[in-house]
Amino acid sequence: MPITGLTRDGTTYIPEFLVSIDAESCIGCGRCFKVCGRGVMSLKGVDEDGELVDLEDEGDEDYDDDEFERKIMVVVNAGNCIGGGACARVCPKDCHEHAPAEAA
16 A cells, blocks of 8 residues: 655645656756755766766866766665655656555
8 A cells, every 4th residue: 555645735645756767868967856955866977888887076186077978867865755756847858757655
């Protein structure tokens, strides 16, 4: 049975939480990251082998942006999601997948 919540006026709703981001369609724009504020997502680099790589601090003198084919957003702390859905609303590529949480 899904977890339910109540709106301010007492209406029942089923929140949907971020479960994944489609790596093929994500363009790494960071809009979802900016509206979240919960630490659910992180920007990662994708190398020439298609492997995810942590990004070094872009201000670091050893940072080399050419190491990556592209950058994408990935889910790193799914448990921090509160189901607000702002990430999906601002995404220009519609690459976020949400689902209700099941009660334990």
